[in-house]
Amino acid sequence: MFNTPIIHPQFDPIALHITDSFGIHWYGLMYLTGFLTFLFLGRYQVKHKSWFGWTNTMLDDALFYGALGVILGGRIGYVLFYQFSNFMQHPLDIFKIWQGGMSFHGGFLGVLIAMFFFTKKYPQKWLKIMDFVAPLVPIGLGAGRMGNFINGELWGRATNSSYGMIFPQVDNIARHPSQLYEFALEGITLFCILWWYSRKQRPVGAISALFLIGYGGFRFLVEFTREPDSYLGLLQLGLSMGQWLSLPMILIGVWMWFQSNKNRFN
Numbered sequence: 608m609f610n611t612p613i614i615h616p617q618f619d620p621i622a623l624h625i626t627d628s629f630g631i632h633w634y635g636l637m638y639l640t641g642f643l644t645f646l647f648l649g650r651y652q653v654k655h656k657s658w659f660g661w662t663n664t665m666l667d668d669a670l671f672y673g674a675l676g677v678i679l680g681g682r683i684g685y686v687l688f689y690q691f692s693n694f695m696q697h698p699l700d701i702f703k704i705w706q707g708g709m710s711f712h713g714g715f716l717g718v719l720i721a722m723f724f725f726t727k728k729y730p731q732k733w734l735k736i737m738d739f740v741a742p743l744v745p746i747g748l749g750a751g752r753m754g755n756f757i758n759g760e761l762w763g764r765a766t767n768s769s770y771g772m773i774f775p776q777v778d779n780i781a782r783h784p785s786q787l788y789e790f791a792l793e794g795i796t797l798f799c800i801l802w803w804y805s806r807k808q809r810p811v812g813a814i815s816a817l818f819l820i821g822y823g824g825f826r827f828l829v830e831f832t833r834e835p836d837s838y839l840g841l842l843q844l845g846l847s848m849g850q851w852l853s854l855p856m857i858l859i860g861v862w863m864w865f866q867s868n869k870n871r872f873n
Contacts, residue, residue, distance in 0.1 A: 612781035615774045618757045637754035638677075641747025645670055648743045648802075658808040659739045665729055669722070669740065676721030677714040684713010711748065711826075712852040734812045734872050741818040742801040748822075749794015756786035763788075763832045783832035792825040812867035819860025823853040 621630035649666040652659065722740065726733050755761045762774045763783025771781030800821055805814050830850045835841050839848050866872060 610769050612769060613772045613784075615759055615762075615772055615776075615784075617759065617775060620758045633757045634754040637750040637757075638747075640750040642670060642674060644746040644750070645673070645743045648746070649739075652739065652743070652805075656739075656805070656808075659735070660731065661739055668728065669725060669736075672721040672725045673718050673740065676717035676719070678709075678717075680717015680720070681709035681711070681714030684710035684716060687713065709751070711751075712849075712856075715856075732811060732872070734815060738805070738809070738811065738814040741814050742798070742805045744818070745794050745798035745801060745822075749790045749798070752786050752790040752794060756784070756790070761786055762834055764834050782834070785829055785833040788829045788832060789826070792829060793822055797821045797825060810867040810870055810873065812863050812872040816860045816863035816867055819856045820864065821860075823856030823860060826850075826853045827857065 618633065620632055620634065622633045622636055623631040625631065646666065649661075649669070650663060653661045653663055653666055718740070719737075722736050723733060726736060729736075759774055759776055762777055763771070763785035765771075765780045765782055769781060772784040773779055773781055797818070801814065801818060804817055827850050830847045830853070833847070833849070835847045841847055842851060863872075
């Protein structure tokens with residue numbers, strides 16, 4: 608079945624060419640997909656999960672706050688965690704988000720901060736708000752990974768076998784399509800787990816804890832198949848930056864899980 612590696616289709620990263628120098632990028636459309644899915648699934652939760660105490664107005668405002676957190680935090684996080692020296696030399700490149708270069712961990716921190724400000728407008732417990740938001744996030748994460756795949760970026764490590772995918776812009780070696788692994792695990796699988804778990808009322812913080820454990824665990828595992836960033840390589844203990852940033856998520860998630868099930872956050 609895997610006698611011959613699959614060749615990456617080499618998609619045009621621009622979905623719609625408007626002029627010679629301007630167009631609508633697939634990467635941007637993936638973000639739009641994530642935001643629209645957030646609204647669609649969120650409206651379902653507002654209607655069918657009344658214990659959260661949300662309204663459609665709150666949902667619309669949460670999308671606004673969250674979108675700012677994702678975009679600003681994701682880009683700033685990418686600069687700080689991955690490309691600090693390069694952006695110091697070319698500071699205006701920070702605005703070129705259509706070229707890719709968004710850090711999940713930065714975007715995650717951005718959303719946490721944004722939801723803190725959200726609590727100033729809607730006086731609910733911050734963790735309870737994050738419990739509502741958590742199941743709405745993975746589909747957007749999966750869409751982002753599909754954008755990476757379309758762009759032909761963040762490819763995987765060599766498989767050293769006939770299994771894998773050749774990315775012609777890199778070399779002629781069969782590599783793991785790690786973007787698709789992340790799409791399947793951090794996007795689809797994590798969504799299914801959180802959506803199933805949040806089908807009934809849970810202790811405050813439990814859903815958020817499961818998100819931290821699930822995303823952190825999946826990301827940590829997939830990083831073993833993902834080519835480390837050339838400008839960073841592998842860090843201490845042979846782990847990548849993505850793995851080191853995911854470890855605190857897992858540890859905090861496990862701690863939160865036990866605390867929430869003891870009703871410490873109620």
